[in-house]
Amino acid sequence: MGEVSETYAGWTFLTSHARVLAAIAEDNHIRIRDIAARCRLTERAVQKIISDLEEDGYLTHTREGRTNVYRIEPGTILRHPAEAGMTVQALLSALAHHDAQRDGQPRR
Numbered sequence: 264m265g266e267v268s269e270t271y272a273g274w275t276f277l278t279s280h281a282r283v284l285a286a287i288a289e290d291n292h293i294r295i296r297d298i299a300a301r302c303r304l305t306e307r308a309v310q311k312i313i314s315d316l317e318e319d320g321y322l323t324h325t326r327e328g329r330t331n332v333y334r335i336e337p338g339t340i341l342r343h344p345a346e347a348g349m350t351v352q353a354l355l356s357a358l359a360h361h362d363a364q365r366d367g368q369p370r371r
Contacts, residue, residue: 279304281354283312284321284335288355292331321351 275365277285278341282302296311299306313333316322323340324331 280312280316281358283309284316284351284357285324285358288335288359291335292330293333294330316327337368 279302283298283304284297284328285343286301290297295306295309297305299309302309304312313322313324317324317340319339320336322333322335324333327330333339335351337350339351340347341349341354
């Protein structure tokens with residue numbers, strides 16, 4: 264997802280839930296502390312978001328030693344009726360494509 268920009272006050276197009284999911288998609292061994300820093304959220308907020316995502320079936324985790332390993336359920340359909348039929352994988356693919364173009368990487 265690249266470098267984190269300066270703190271931004273105001274509304275944005277992506278929700279915190281989408282940002283957390285994208286951070287996990289990039290590194291499924293990422294620590295809550297690192298997600299919080301990347302997404303400009305508190306660790307408590309990230310814990311709540313992860314709990315929300317797990318509760319609704321978008322994400323699961325297992326423990327490996329002292330760390331969590333996350334697994335995104337890519338076929339899960341997004342919740343809002345306006346995105347009817349769109350999967351988590353489609354959303355994450357769009358975000359990854361954007362990041363690759365921004366970072367000058369070849370298109371996937």
